Amino acid sequence: MLFHTFSVSLVLATLTSAFPFESLFEKRQNAPNSVQNWSNDFADVNFTLGSGGSFSTTWNNRPGGNFVVGRGYRPARDMLFNYTGTFSVNGWAYLALYGWTTDPLVEYYVIEASKSLGDHNPSDNASATQYGTLQSDGATYEIWQKERINAPSIIGDHTDFQQYWSIRTSMHSGGTINTGNHFRAWEAAGLKLGKQNYMVMGIEGQQGRGSATITVGVAPTTRMPETTTSTYRSIRRTQ
Numbered sequence: 001m002l003f004h005t006f007s008v009s010l011v012l013a014t015l016t017s018a019f020p021f022e023s024l025f026e027k028r029q030n031a032p033n034s035v036q037n038w039s040n041d042f043a044d045v046n047f048t049l050g051s052g053g054s055f056s057t058t059w060n061n062r063p064g065g066n067f068v069v070g071r072g073y074r075p076a077r078d079m080l081f082n083y084t085g086t087f088s089v090n091g092w093a094y095l096a097l098y099g100w101t102t103d104p105l106v107e108y109y110v111i112e113a114s115k116s117l118g119d120h121n122p123s124d125n126a127s128a129t130q131y132g133t134l135q136s137d138g139a140t141y142e143i144w145q146k147e148r149i150n151a152p153s154i155i156g157d158h159t160d161f162q163q164y165w166s167i168r169t170s171m172h173s174g175g176t177i178n179t180g181n182h183f184r185a186w187e188a189a190g191l192k193l194g195k196q197n198y199m200v201m202g203i204e205g206q207q208g209r210g211s212a213t214i215t216v217g218v219a220p221t222t223r224m225p226e227t228t229t230s231t232y233r234s235i236r237r238t239q
């Protein structure tokens, strides 16, 4: 009897993998259709697209260097955003879901991993304010907001806008991000979003060097190792 049950499920498993229940339409919906490739004059970055939603980047920035590269979806939307990969840094960099809205103009980050020289949290900035936390995808994220004045944006180089961040309190580089949970938590905190533009799983690199290989649209098959995010901040404001 036990043996019989086992062989039936084995046959079912074989059938399922031979005929995956995923339509072509779903595959097209899930294939990334947007690329982010921005760098300033002090960045030294290589960025190449691979097959099946993958990309790789290596960088070695001069002081003042800054870039954001990644792949994702346009328009951004409420979805389960899967990604897997590696992220290796000697310097300052973020691995983040990165996107924009217009009216109001907002630049947003869901920071999944970050590296810095020394003990530093990505929110450590005199003009950043915390707006509570949210739970999503098996983790706690802190919600932060900061204003950017006279900064580059998707509508021009000298614009004023809000930055919203969800910062995962346990860093990992691979998983699923329920994007709608973040959009709703920001709005509930009074941090208004506008019309969704694009969102990518991106790497932002500042000073230092590093490398990353990320595949968008694929979740890791095992739970990725997590490291506790530094709670050290030289300054902290809450709302």
Ligand SMILES: *[C@@H]1O[C@H](CO)[C@@H](O)[C@H](O)[C@H]1NC(C)=O
Residues within 6 Å of the ligand: 029, 030, 079, 080, 081, 082, 176, 217, 219
């Ligand atoms: C992400 O993975 C989950 C299950 O792991 C799946 O339900 C969802 O459809 C995937 N999202 C995309 C956009 O493929």
Ligand SMILES: *[C@@H]1O[C@H](CO)[C@@H](O)[C@H](O)[C@H]1NC(C)=O
Residues within 6 Å of the ligand: 035, 037, 047, 048, 049
């Ligand atoms: C990114 O931009 C750089 C500089 O314009 C270019 O050389 C490179 O081919 C671009 N890479 C991708 C993947 O678009």
Ligand SMILES: *[C@@H]1O[C@H](CO)[C@@H](O)[C@H](O)[C@H]1NC(C)=O
Residues within 6 Å of the ligand: 044, 045, 046, 058, 059, 060
């Ligand atoms: C970028 O690629 C070129 C050509 O392979 C290589 O010479 C250079 O060292 C790379 N730069 C970085 C920062 O990885």
Ligand SMILES: *[C@@H]1O[C@H](CO)[C@@H](O)[C@H](O)[C@H]1NC(C)=O
Residues within 6 Å of the ligand: 124, 125, 126, 127, 148
């Ligand atoms: C704080 O944020 C501003 C605006 O984004 C940035 O120019 C500045 O370098 C940041 N300061 C630190 C200490 O990270």
